[in-house]
Amino acid sequence: RKAEALREGLRSATKDPKEFQALNERLATTYARISAALRAVGDTSGGLHYERKALGIRERLYEDNPADAIR
16 A cells, blocks of 8 residues: 555656656556455455556546557
8 A cells, every 4th residue: 555655646746747647557557456455355345446446547548548558
């Protein structure tokens, strides 16, 4: 969760669009990892919450730049 707080803070502070995109990608990965950890300890509700946060970021990244999507 420290990574989550750090990445959210960095994302809020950046003014560079490319850096903002890169931070969003890393934040989505962090959310997905938190989701996996929560699900592993039986917190499916918490895991789903974080997976939705990751998905939301990834959907916005795709909408902004569909050519960059991993196929």
